[in-house]
Amino acid sequence: MASTRTKPDATLVRAVDEARDALAAQVGAGDVGDHLGHDVEDERAVSHYFTCARAGxxxxxxxxxxxxxxxxxHVTVDEIVLLPGPDSIVxxxxxxxxxxxxxxxxxxxxLLPVEDDDPRLVPTYTFGDDGDDPLLSDEDRAQVRAVARELGLGRVRTLSVEGRDDAAERWYDGDGGPAAPIAQSAPASCTTCGFLVRIAGPLGEMFGVCANGNANDDGRVVSFDHGCGAHSEVQLAKKHQPVPLPDPVFDTLATDELESF
Incomplete structure (x- = not known):
C-alpha cells in the first residue's frame, strides 16, 4: 500500500506512532490492529492505514x-476515517x-406512475410514426389530453412499436412461450387448440389467450407454439384409459318381483 511518489515527506512517513496514538485515543486501542502501509496524498500529507480489529x-x-x-x-492529524477493503462486508x-x-x-x-417520456408509449395520434419527432413539451401533452377527452378517444397514449416488441419478447421467453417445460412435453401446440382465443392487432400474429379452465395458463397470454397436456384434442392411449367395471354380482337397480300370498 506504499505510495508511488518518488519524494514523500520523510517525517510524515515515519509518523506511524503518532497516527496510531491519535487513532487509539479516538476509537480505543483495542480496535486498532497492525499498520498496513501508507499513501502520499500530497506534498505535505500522508495517510497511514491500520487494520480494524473491531468485531463485525x-x-x-x-x-x-x-x-x-x-x-x-510537528505532525498534525488531519482526519480519521474507517474505509472498506476488498473483503469487507458492505x-x-x-x-x-x-x-x-x-x-x-x-x-x-x-401506485406505479409512468413517465411522460416512457419509450413504451406514444401519443395516440402519433401511433405508427417513425418516432423521430421531438418530444412534446408539458403544454403540448396537456393539450393532447384535453383534445382526447373532448373527442372521447379514451386513451391519451398507446403502445409504441418498441413497447409492443418488448412485450412480445417478454411473453415469448416467459412461461407462456415454447421454451416452458410444460410446452416441451405437450402433445400438440396451442395453435390447434380449441381453447385458444385469438387477439386483435399485430400481437395476434403470434399470441392468443388460453380459455381452458383446467389448464395452468387459463386467462394468460400464450404463444401459438406453446402447449400443454390440456389441449382440446388430446386423447388418452388405450392402455391409459380407465378399465371398465364388470357387471355387479347382485343387481341392485332392477325391480324385484315379490311373491304375493
Whole structure:
C-alpha cells in the first residue's frame, strides 16, 4: 500500500506512532490492529492505514491522515476515517426503486406512475410514426389530453412499436412461450387448440389467450407454439384409459318381483 511518489515527506512517513496514538485515543486501542502501509496524498500529507480489529468489521481499515506545515517539525492529524477493503462486508450498491420493482410487487392501493417520456408509449395520434419527432413539451401533452377527452378517444397514449416488441419478447421467453417445460412435453401446440382465443392487432400474429379452465395458463397470454397436456384434442392411449367395471354380482337397480300370498 506504499505510495508511488518518488519524494514523500520523510517525517510524515515515519509518523506511524503518532497516527496510531491519535487513532487509539479516538476509537480505543483495542480496535486498532497492525499498520498496513501508507499513501502520499500530497506534498505535505500522508495517510497511514491500520487494520480494524473491531468485531463485525472484517476487512475494514482505519485511515489516519497526517500533515506537516513547511519548516515545521510537528505532525498534525488531519482526519480519521474507517474505509472498506476488498473483503469487507458492505451494503449493496444503491438501485433506484423503479429498477427494484419486479412483476408481482404491486399491492392493492399501490401506485406505479409512468413517465411522460416512457419509450413504451406514444401519443395516440402519433401511433405508427417513425418516432423521430421531438418530444412534446408539458403544454403540448396537456393539450393532447384535453383534445382526447373532448373527442372521447379514451386513451391519451398507446403502445409504441418498441413497447409492443418488448412485450412480445417478454411473453415469448416467459412461461407462456415454447421454451416452458410444460410446452416441451405437450402433445400438440396451442395453435390447434380449441381453447385458444385469438387477439386483435399485430400481437395476434403470434399470441392468443388460453380459455381452458383446467389448464395452468387459463386467462394468460400464450404463444401459438406453446402447449400443454390440456389441449382440446388430446386423447388418452388405450392402455391409459380407465378399465371398465364388470357387471355387479347382485343387481341392485332392477325391480324385484315379490311373491304375493
Amino acid at each position: 468489521y472484517r476487512g475494514w481499515r482505519w485511515a489516519v491522515t497526517v500533515a506537516r506545515a513547511p519548516r515545521q517539525k 451494503a449493496p450498491e444503491w438501485v433506484p426503486w423503479k429498477e427494484r420493482l419486479q412483476p408481482g410487487d404491486l399491492s392493492p392501493g399501490d
